[in-house]
Amino acid sequence: MTELLLLVSVFAGSFLVGYLLILKVPPLLHTPLMSMTNAVSGVTVLGALLLFAVSTAPPERALGVLAILLATFNVVGGFAITDRMLKLFKEGRPPVLRPPGEAPAGEDGEQPAGG
Amino acid sequence: MDNAPRLIVDLVIVLVLIFGIALFRRRRSARAGNLMAAVALACALAVALSRDPLVEPFFAVAALLLGAAAAYPLAMRVRMIHIPSMVAFQNGAGGLAACLVSLVELWRGTGVLAPAGAAGGILALALGAATFSGSMVAVGKLAGAFRQTPVRLPWHGVLLAAAFLATLLTGALAGLMAPAPAGLFLVVLGLALCVGLVLSVRVGGADMPVLISLLNAGTGLAAAFTGMVVGNSFLIACGAMVGASGTILTLAMCRAMNRSIPGVLTGGGVPSGPIPSGGTVEEETPAAPPEQAPTEPFDAAVAALRGADTVIIVPGYGMALAQAQSEVVRLADRLESLGKEVCFAIHPVAGRMPGHMNVLLAEAEADYEKLLQMEAVNPRFKDADVALVVGACDVVNPAAIDVEGTPISGMPILMAREAGRVVVCNLDEKPGYSGVENPLYESPKALPLWGDAKETVARLLQALD
Structure with a gap:
């Protein structure tokens, strides 16, 4: 009974803390946020590894291997993409405000590779 | 065994994760936050392995390495327009993993699991399976494998309710039967797969952000319930936080469209009846431009841009479909170099997942400080000389305010119509996803430049040289 109580309070507490923190995340970062939390949900990899803490029958082993594979894909891919995405948010480019008449020097930046 | 030291270690790891999430409140610290979350997970992995060493490490470690090796190169290559389908795919992978772990645990522990564990396991099994099938449908729709338009099966609502x-x-039966037959769990799994399938085929196009957020929450909760069956509180904590995040984003997306979750999932309010034509046509498809846009509005648009002091650019998903992001950002740079004040107006549901438009523009190297979200930018439109709409329709449609009873009535919009002139670089004058005609195009302020957005913006760029 205390076990159940502990599990439920961990759930409720984490949900509440998560809710309060994530309310403050600006919409600008909603996509990286979702990508990061998505990676965190791959935490099931721990559960999948626990399956191998006892000796397994072949069907269990097959399912367990598949679960580890999928969850690792979720975790690694999620964190890697989030990092890449956050690197894209750039700031502090050279100020572009110039007097209207003046010709912009050497504009026409590199053409991004098509497609 | 004594639980106290274990709990303390778990708590420390959870705190690291919480701190990582907290760092997402600012853009500058978000990258560190992502790293902290990853570190928390790595620590949890190490701790779990030290507590319960693997009996048969070979398969587990091989799967671990293989999963990572498959994910990393893909993550490094994927383009920002494909992020929603990538996220949906990962979501599905996480859901299926949760489902499989619970299935094995339920099989093993039949009759010996504590009631809480059994209940958690069955919930994780069902929720994981439903998010898996739902996510795979979402991936198919987003990747263009099949039509993005909502699919309405006969008796759709009844079917969904019945499957649910x-x-x-x-x-419930599997939970109550003391030793439940192994096959019963497979029946639950199969039925849950159907729920996810029926649920997500009904959602399409511009409603995708809601579906993706919901699936995100689902995977999180599935992970939390998996934690209950394997008795790992770290899983529960992580899953609950992801669930909270997904819930917040789902509600935010619904609010931004003035729709309810059941409304989106059952298709309530999407084109059906009195709405003038358009049907369920996808926003802007980057087909060949029909013909050269007439030159007159084009010249007027160039003159308006030249004469403007402030320009607000309103990008929509049509811009991404036409792959016009870098042209649009270069046009913004050009306008700035001509001494004009330029910013981007971002609607919360622009794109295919929450905040998608921001990363699309960031990828095209827009300065993130110029990406203004709806509440911040709306008061600025009345002082702006030109609103430049690129591939957006519903999010600037004044019918949302002026007309009652349309699918978008009451939806908050970007007030492009308040700007001095409205230059519209859309493919054609067809309505957006909602199917509601956009009266903005008929306004005397409007300068519609129909045609492929990428070409139109490139021509504007040239003309402003």
């Missing part, structure tokens, strides 16, 4: 109830009943 059947899952619930068989799940």
Whole structure:
């Protein structure tokens, strides 16, 4: 009974803390946020590894291997993409405000590779 | 065994994760936050392995390495327009993993699991399976494997309710039967797969952000319930936080469209009846431009841009479909170099997942400080000389305010119509996803430049040289 109580309070507490923190995340970062939390949900990899803490029958082993594979894909891919995405948010480019008449020097930046 | 030291270690790891999430409140610290979350997970992995060493490490470690090796190169290559389908795919992978772990645990522990564990396991099994099938449908739609338009099966609502109830009943039965037959769990799994399938085929196009957020929450909760069956509180904590995040984003997306979750999932309010034509046409498809846009509005648009002091650019998903992001950002740079004040107006549901438009523009190297979200930018439109709409329709449609009873009535919009002139670089004058005609195009302020957005913006760029 205390076990159940502990599990439920961990759930409720984490949900509440998560809710309060994530309310403050600006919409600008909603996509990286979702990508990061998505990676965190791959935490099931721990559960999948626990399956191998006892000796397994072949069907269990097959399912367990598949679960580890999928969850690792979720975790690694999620964190890697989030990092890449956050690197894209750039700031502090050279100020572009110039007097209207003046010709912009050497504009026409590199053409991004098509497609 | 003594639980106290274990709990303290778990708590420390959870705190690291919480701190990582907290760092997402600012853009500058978000990258560190992502790293902290990853570190928290790595620590949890190490701790779990030290507590319960693997009996048969070979398969587990091989799977671990293989999963990572498959994910990393893909993550490094994927383009920002494909992020929603990538996220949906990962979501599905996480859901299926949760489902499989619970299935094995339920099989093993039949009759010996504590009631909390059994209940958690069955919930994780069902929720994981439903998010898996739902996510795979979402991936298919987003990747263009099949039509993005909503699919309405005969008796769709009844079918969904029936599948849901059947899952619930068989799940409850499996939980109550002391040693439940192994096959019963497979029935629950199968039924839950149907729920996810029926649920997500009904959602399409511009409603995708809601579906993706919901699936995100679902995977999180599935992970939390998996934690209950394997008895790992770190799983529960992580899953609950992801669930909270997904819930917040789902509600935010619904609010931004003035729709309810059931409304989106059952298709309530999407084109059906009195709405003038358009049907369920996807926003802007980057087909060949029909013909050269007439030159007159084009010249007027160039003159308006030249004469403007402030320009607000309103990008929509049509811009991404036309792959016009870098042209649009270069046009913004050009306008700035001509001494004009330029910013981007971002609607919360622009794109295919929450905040998608921001990363699309960031990828095209827009300065993130110029990406203004709806509440911040709306008061600025009345002082702006030109609103430049690129591939957006519903999010600037004044019918949302002026007309009652349309699918978008009451939806908050970007007030492009308040700007001095409205230059519209859309493919054609067809309505957006909602199917509601956009009266903005008929306004005397409007300068519609129909045609492929990428070409139109490139021509504007040239003309401003």
